Amino acid sequence: MEFDYVVVGAGSAGCVLANRLSADPEVSVALVEAGGKDDKLEIRIPAGFPKLFKTEYDWNYSxxxxxxxxxxxxxxxxGKVVGGSSSLNAQMWVRGHRLDYDQWDVPGWGYEDVLPYFRKAERRVGSNRGGVYGEAGPLVVSELRSPNVTxxxxxxACEEMGFTRLEELNGPSNEGYSPTPVTQSRGRRWSAADAYLRPALKRPNLRLVTGSTVRRVVFEGNRAVGVEREGGGQIRARREVILSAGAIGSPWILLRSGVGPADELRDEGVEVVRDLPEVGRNLQDHLATGVYVECKQPVTLVKADTLVNLLRYVIFRSGPFTTNVGEAVAFIRTSPAEPAPDVELVFAPGPxxxxxxxxxEDHGLTVGVILLQPESRGRITLSGGQPVIDPAYxxxxxxxxxxxxxxxxAKQVFATSAMRPYAGGPLAPYRDPESDEELAQWVRERGETLYHPVGTCRMGTDPGSVVDPSLRVRGLERLRVVDVSIMPTLNRGHTHAPAIMIGEKAADLILAP
Structure with a gap:
């Protein structure tokens, strides 16, 4: 098989590329995905995403x-499925803060440079105060249809604590609180596959190849000419190979292809094509902890999985099945010295x-606490050909x-008069730690990922960066990386929005004369 472009990974950025590149009928595109089709009911139902974890639709990394x-x-x-993690996520559309993109300090990637690409992607349904959102894009952004009373x-409670109410969460500054905008269309998940891929699959010049894990990029000298699949067989690229396999998958493929730290590759028995020491480094993730309390009233998502609620969803597209779980957020600074929010609070009307x-079994409430700008840096390495993920939390x-x-x-939120009718005592396993030492121990023992790894194929202007500002892999020809692995630092938001933006901007870079 031979195509002009071979895109590896049908996740958020890959779906964007498949659509935008194949818009030219003279160009042929192959989109290669390790997972299968996104036809499972739990993908469509917003509240169903936890049921997809640790299944065939999940890479299930540790x-x-x-x-x-x-x-x-x-x-x-x-996500190991068409749509990638946009088929498994909590549908939260949170671009982040202006500073997130300006701090990258990469020409063409500042906030004002990337803003048009967010807007190009968005099709805002409902309120759009100040014209913050785009209204003609393929990706539907809406409000939750049936938010919980809590x-x-x-x-x-956020108002009571003196936080700023945001009329629109995705403006230049997200400091304050807001209901969560979601990627849903009439109460149904609207993934990158729904927005970009499915309409484009009608084109004869686009081919989706599922159930096909890419083992390595094939090179002739320093030129990428295709990819080799697990079990054998190649897909050739006349113009470019584009890796959109995410912050784990893209560096993993590069390392197996001989692109990375030369000494480590030789130790793994991999022939070195290009010594790029930073491949796999600079790994960052949003670490999450939280406070769980009992709910005094039986109004939460606990036991909402009933036939009545399913029928309500099927017939009216309303009710608790439309929840994304993280129904509201607040972005705050824990110190006046912070230049922008450094912590996010995510409210879930259930444990x-x-x-x-x-x-x-008991009704409960959650306020998640997310570290937005971690100083810790981890890495992806190879061991026996498999990725070793060390976020160095x-x-x-x-x-x-x-x-x-x-x-x-978060504890203060539950102590407000607004939450008093609902918030009870601590809910196991939460044990209501009080001192700084006890709180730190709670983080260490129970903290988890918020599913936002980035940074492992860092973009920059310096020679040590993995890709240049046009997302071309340094020292190699016809090879780019287009996904959140290119982000130099994490955004103060969620990573689905920048993944889509990166795909949109990359398409213009690739197609530029």
Whole structure:
């Protein structure tokens, strides 16, 4: 098989590329995905995403043991399905803060440069105060159709605490609180596959290849000419190979292809094509902890999985099945010295414990606390041809301090008069730690990923960066990386929005004369 472009990974950025590149009928595109089709009911139903974890739709990764996290190996779900993690995520559309993109300090990637690409992607349904959102793009962004009564109380609690009410969360500054905008269309998940891929599959010049794991990029000299699949067989590229396999998959493929730290590749028995020491380095992730309390009234998502609610969803597209679980957010600074929010609070009208895999019998509420700008840096390496994920959580003491301060604020939220009718005592496994030492220990013992790894194929203008500002892999021809692995630092938001933006901007870069 031979195509003009071979795109590896049908996740958020890959779906964008498949659509934009194949818009030219003279160009042929292959989109290669390791997973299968996104036809499972739980993908369509917004509240169903935890049921997809640790299934065939999930890569089901685990990290290396984390010394600063009580020696635990943490579960990292990633989408192994058409749509990638946009088919498994909580549908939260949160671009981040202006500073997130300006701090990259990469020409063409500042906030004002990338803003048009966010807007190009968006099709805002409902309120669009100030024209913040685009209104003609393929990706539907809407409000939740049936927010929980306790979510309204959380928003009132944020007001009581003096936080700023954001009329639109995705403006230049996200400091404040807001209901969560979601990628849903009439109460149904609207993934990158729904927005970009499905309409484009009608084109004869686009081919989707599922169930096909890419083993390596094929080179002739320093020129990428295609990819080799597990089990044999190649797909050739006349113009470019584009890796859109995510912050784990893209560096993993590069390393297996002989692109990375030369000494480490030789130790793995991999022939070196290009010595790029930073491939796999600069790994960052949003680490999450939280406060769980009992709910005094039986109004939460606990026991909402009923036939009546299913029928309500099927007939009216309303009710608790439309929830994304993280129904409201607040972005705060834990210190006046912070230039922008450093912690996010996410409210869930139910006990979201252990990625939603644990199902408590008692009604409960959650305020998640997320570290937005970690100073810790980890890496992806190879061992026996498989990726070793070491996020190096909490290796910076500043990360611990910020999370401890965030937990204190979350506890205060539940102590407000607005939450008093609902918030009860601590809900197991939460044990209501009080001192800084106890709070830090809670983070170490129970902290988990918020599913936002980035940075492992860092973009920059310096010779040490993995890709240049046009996302071309340094020292190689006809090879780019287009996904969140190119982000130099994490955004103060969620990573689905920048993944889509990166795909949109990359398409213009690739097609530029």
């Amino acid at each position: 990290t290396a043991k984390q010394p600063e996290m009580a020696g635990r190996e943490l579960y990292w779900p990633r 979510t309204k109380a959380f928003l009132k 979201f414990i252990n990625h939603g895999l644990d199902k408590p 909490l290796t910076s003491e500043a990360d611990v301090r910020r999370l401890v301060e965030g937990l204190k604020v």
